[in-house]
Amino acid sequence: MPPNDPSKSRESMPEKDDRRGDSDDSSLDERLQRLKSKLDNSQLAAKTATNGPDNAEKSKGAAGVGQAFRLSSEFIAGVVVGAGIGYLVDTFFGTSPWGLIVFLLLGFAAAVLNVMRAAGMVAESQMRLKPAHDMDKSPQDGEIDDPAEK
Amino acid sequence: MSGVPGAIAFCWARAQPDKIDEADLANDPIHQFQISKILPLEAMGLDISFTNSSLFMVATVGVSAAFLIMTTSGRGLIPSRLQSISEMCYEFVADLLRSSAGSEGMKFFPLVFSLFVFILMANLFGMFPYFFTVTSHIIVTAALALLVIGLVLVYGFWKNGLGFLKLFVPSGVPAVLIPLIVAIEVMSFISRPISLSVRLFANVLAGHITLKVFAGFIPMLSKIGFVGVVGAILPLGFTVALTALEFLVAFLQAYVFAILTCMYLNDAIHPSH
Numbered sequence: 001m002p003p004n005d006p007s008k009s010r011e012s013m014p015e016k017d018d019r020r021g022d023s024d025d026s027s028l029d030e031r032l033q034r035l036k037s038k039l040d041n042s043q044l045a046a047k048t049a050t051n052g053p054d055n056a057e058k059s060k061g062a063a064g065v066g067q068a069f070r071l072s073s074e075f076i077a078g079v080v081v082g083a084g085i086g087y088l089v090d091t092f093f094g095t096s097p098w099g100l101i102v103f104l105l106l107g108f109a110a111a112v113l114n115v116m117r118a119a120g121m122v123a124e125s126q127m128r129l130k131p132a133h134d135m136d137k138s139p140q141d142g143e144i145d146d147p148a149e150k
Numbered sequence: 151m152s153g154v155p156g157a158i159a160f161c162w163a164r165a166q167p168d169k170i171d172e173a174d175l176a177n178d179p180i181h182q183f184q185i186s187k188i189l190p191l192e193a194m195g196l197d198i199s200f201t202n203s204s205l206f207m208v209a210t211v212g213v214s215a216a217f218l219i220m221t222t223s224g225r226g227l228i229p230s231r232l233q234s235i236s237e238m239c240y241e242f243v244a245d246l247l248r249s250s251a252g253s254e255g256m257k258f259f260p261l262v263f264s265l266f267v268f269i270l271m272a273n274l275f276g277m278f279p280y281f282f283t284v285t286s287h288i289i290v291t292a293a294l295a296l297l298v299i300g301l302v303l304v305y306g307f308w309k310n311g312l313g314f315l316k317l318f319v320p321s322g323v324p325a326v327l328i329p330l331i332v333a334i335e336v337m338s339f340i341s342r343p344i345s346l347s348v349r350l351f352a353n354v355l356a357g358h359i360t361l362k363v364f365a366g367f368i369p370m371l372s373k374i375g376f377v378g379v380v381g382a383i384l385p386l387g388f389t390v391a392l393t394a395l396e397f398l399v400a401f402l403q404a405y406v407f408a409i410l411t412c413m414y415l416n417d418a419i420h421p422s423h
Contacts, residue, residue, distance in 0.1 A: 065398070066406045069349060077345030081337055103337075110337035114345070117338075 067118070074114040082107010179362040183286055183355070203290070206275060206282045214271045239267065246409055251416040258415050261301070265294060266408040273354060273400030277393070283358060285403075288351040295347035298411050306418035317421045346410055350403050357396045364388045 086103030090096040116122040189200035218239075221232040229237055243263045247255050269285060276283025284290055306314040318335040319328065367385035371378040 066402045066409075069353060069402065070345075070406055070410075073345045073349035073352070074341070077341040077348060078338065081341040081344055085337070085340075106333050107337055107341075110334045110341060113334060114338050114341060 070118050071115050074118050075111045078111025078114050079104070079107050082110065179359045179366065182282070182358060182362065185287075202282045203284055203287065206272070206284050207290075210268060210271045210275055210284060213275075214267045218267075239263075243408060246405075247412050247415075250409060250412040251419060254419050255412065255415055258301075262408055262411050262415075265298070265411060266404050269294070269350065269407050270401060270404035273404060274397075276354065276358065277396060277400060283354055285350055286354045286358060288347060291347040291351040292343070294350075294407070295343040298346065298414060299343040302414045302418040305415075306421055309418065310421050314418070314421045317417055342410075342414065346407065350407055353399055353403050357392070357399050361389060361392050361396060364392060 082103045082105070083100065085107070086100035089099030089103060093099065113122065185201045185203055187199040187201050188205060191198045191200060217232075218236050221230075221236045224230060224233055226233055240263070243266050244256070244259060247259055247262050251258070272284040275281050276286065306317070310316075318332050318339065320331060320335070323331050364385045368382045368389070371382040371385065
């Protein structure tokens, strides 16, 4: 847990002592609900706090290298898959060389799509409406997803 | 830097020409990836021997599990140093998963956390001199990648039924182009386990070979006399720098594997584009 954990638990300690008397489920539920919302708020606050300039700087370092590894391997994998499927189609249906030609081209297209998607240049159609691009696949609930996180 | 002691030990081990038969061992960068049987076993015609790879997989699981159990057993309200390492690990993966797959994705937390810790520990184990690197074999990384993609397929179809196939049909595409787009999207999906496994395996393999080749220059150069010994400083420096880079790669590859797992799981949870 983050450094703010001890303070949070200290806060909740007296409540626990107060409520030791009535141990019915409804008050426990209520208390759980309240603690949950408090936790959510603190998580939200922590998230907005880390989205400052230092997070952007961090993403240039380690995550940038990770991104670079990702882009190259996505591209190679796409082409290799295309060539592999083309070769299999050719050997099974005897269509040589057309299967290889068609699927290699398709694989190349898929590879370019992979790379552009990984780079955040091509978002999913739903996400194209949003000005801020993010590199991952668009989830339905946009507010959970946080583009600056990576 | 934790990389420097490892690098020194590594270089020292490599730079002892009298200890290693330099003709075959020291200059063979592939030798470190050889599988050797420790306990030969056979069941139903299959070779299920306990190999050095199995040994290091068991060690990886054992050490990471023991570390997590022991450091969190104190359950301190104010965590000790080791406990906060475990907690940082947890927080890191939980944030990763929550930010890319949403709160619904948290039900996959045990899987993602196990994958991250396993790959990270296996990579770090590989940085010890004379240790075997589990993730340098594509069969291991491919098994991990297929586990992820298999889970995405099974969970996607189980949760969304045939609606999962919408993953391959982007909305707003003209009907004429749909067959082409679907073909490209399917290929893009098939390439995922391949890129996932090849990236991890290739990075680890290439990194270890490079390290070994550069370290191998040191005894080779130092044999030719004083000039060679002075000249060997350059590959020694490279080896130290590469060791640091390998530690970075060890972490990064575990991170990339975990984040892509989260993204693919997100596709299974929310398939429609």
